[in-house]
Amino acid sequence: MNGHEGTFKPSAMTPMQKMTLKYVVFALFYYAFAVIEGMIMRINLVEPMGWVDENRYFAMLTAHPLVGIFGASYLMVFGAFTFLVPFLMKKPLWSYKLANWTLWLIVGGVFVFWSDGFLTHYAPLYTLYWPLPADFTQFNPVSGALFILGIAIVMVGTGLYVLNIFKTITYTPKGWVKKHSAAAMLGDALGTTSIKLFFQGKILRKREFLTPLPVASIARGSVDVLFNVGIILFTGVLILVYMVAKIFGVSLSNTAIDALLYKNWYWWGLDLIADGLVLIFVAGAWYLLAQLITGREVFMAKWARAALGLELVVSWTVWSHHLLSDQAQPAALKVGSGEIVTAFELITQGLAFFITIVTLWKARPLKMDNPLKFLIGGLLGFALAVPAGIMQADAGLNRVLHNTQWVVGPHVHVAVLVGLTMTLYSAVYFLFPILTNGATLWSQKLANWHFWLHLIGGIGMGAFMGMAGLQGMMRRQYEQPAFQSYMVLAAVSGALLAAGFICFLVNIVMTLGIRGALGIFAPAKFSPSEIVPGSDLAVEVAEEPAAPSGSDSSDEVVSAG
């Protein structure tokens, strides 16, 4: 009831600690949704269950990735960054209230679209290829409108997160002496200052960065978050116009919108997540974790900063690899954006992998604790998933890979479950004692089981899906009995993943105790500017916050990123 050895005391927590843990709790809640839905679909692919008819199956297939991305990953990442940016910048969060709004809007919005899909079976998938979302012979316009409303609420919460992050990076707290203008802070975080210096021929001069490398990563990834908010809101309004018109008895012409143009627009926006913020945030998280685990500077830190800038630009120009099988898409876009620019993702992510590995290597010997082992798992996940993506982003190979289980197995699920999620688990295990004021984990054995079950389950599921995909199994069909043996193996792997998650949940609940977990939701006594007990960030520190990555004299070249 009171948790392991009574070490967790929610009454001693600051509002920032409690808020961050609330983000984590809801992220895990929605992760459980995604796991349960994923397992139901996986079992159904082995042996169709009577109660999962086609309408329910595709409603789940629509909700599953959206709950996973917005409900689990966004909440986990935004919670961590809302805590880490003030922590690393050594100044209070710009608005604690806004962070709470973000939390509740995302939690509420996800519940709205998930429950709408669950109850009404609205199922145009996350791809929303025009004019499917407005095909009212298959879908009810009211359920469609509610679905879009849920997504829009999530996007508003996401927009508030971006505002809070940028304001926190750039503002000068009340009563502090202003040392740098907001524009200077922003330019440093986004890398525009470096670009300016490059064109002035001053890039090789030694200088100190104003923002730590992980904060620069958070800022650059947040640019993609913001653009994506704009794209999704615009697309949502467009679809909503058709739905509202239909509700009022007016049928608008579907052909007024060009399906291929829409597809380009849609993928441009979606790749800001899949090929933008995910890769940038993950690279930033690797650098941060490597720094925290080793206590050292990141190897070739300025190059790491440059690669983050390059990845941001790549994420704006990479979308066409989703349209390699669209014959009306111009060949120049297929080759330029779809193949060549996409290949840069191998380079930027390959650099992040290398820099992190070398940073860890140079600090040998290290203790193989939970953050380190999950970080290595995350690195392996992207090392497996990125080349799989580069292969399908090839005009020749795409002809036989597009929309097969290959895309969603070795690429998407390995990237998300092994690469991204294990990186997030690494951060959770690292931050756990900081957020709980030193609560000790109930069972290290369970943490070990969590690691191995997740790693083997994640890679196994991706591998068996991939093998089925190479033999012709499609990714979005209800029944495909020809691939049952692969689906049995993928379901067993999925069960390992689910078992790993249960190990993690049991361990966390036993550590915090039921009373402790509920105590997170009780009001905190401290000021929101106090990030951990005894460190009030509203009090200005004498020294300028050091940017660990900017003073690495071992680097040979100053980046332009």
Next chain:
Amino acid sequence: MDRWLSHIDSSTVLWGQFIIYTVYCLAIISLVAWFALRITNTKPSWFKVSPKLFYGWVIFLVVVGVGLHITTFLTIPWSRVDLSGTGDVKATYNITIGYPRDDTNTRQKDAQGNFLGALWTFDPSQLDADSNLPVPCDELVKFSVTSTDLTYGFGIFRENRSLVAQMQVVPGHPNDLSWMFVQDGTYYIMSTEYSGPLGSDLVADTHIVVTGCQ
């Protein structure tokens, strides 16, 4: 098209990819496992990391990233035809997919009043007596597919369910797939894109029948 290259079947390409990616996966898993063991080791290592290695790594990534596309362009026969949009096409087959409609362009319903799902429609003059589509072997042919409503996929599958080739079928745009079959046999057509619960399993009754391979 080069004679030798033209006889590469898509299943050969997929087997090649399976082998290359499997070898890569085993190598990277082994490397990461070795790394995980060594970073906890207190013994000094012979392996030193210098900035030169970093720059070498950058060059390696560029070569691999760009080299992959050059290699596939040179070795996968359909890449050149696809990207250039040219080729000596011997026959063009016109195919339509979409919801069945009556003469007034109204969606048709079944006896229970539910809308009918999408259907494949072929040019009757191109079908044989069994209502299949005869296609010559070793010749470049074109499938010109039109969607009358939603986005679909046009996939050609072997009898063992493996995929020969596919493309997206976008309404309002030309969707042409040029292909050369190199093995006799019966191939079937199925939509490879989700178009709602009504279109989750759109298999055409008409099959492609390839004959004349040497």
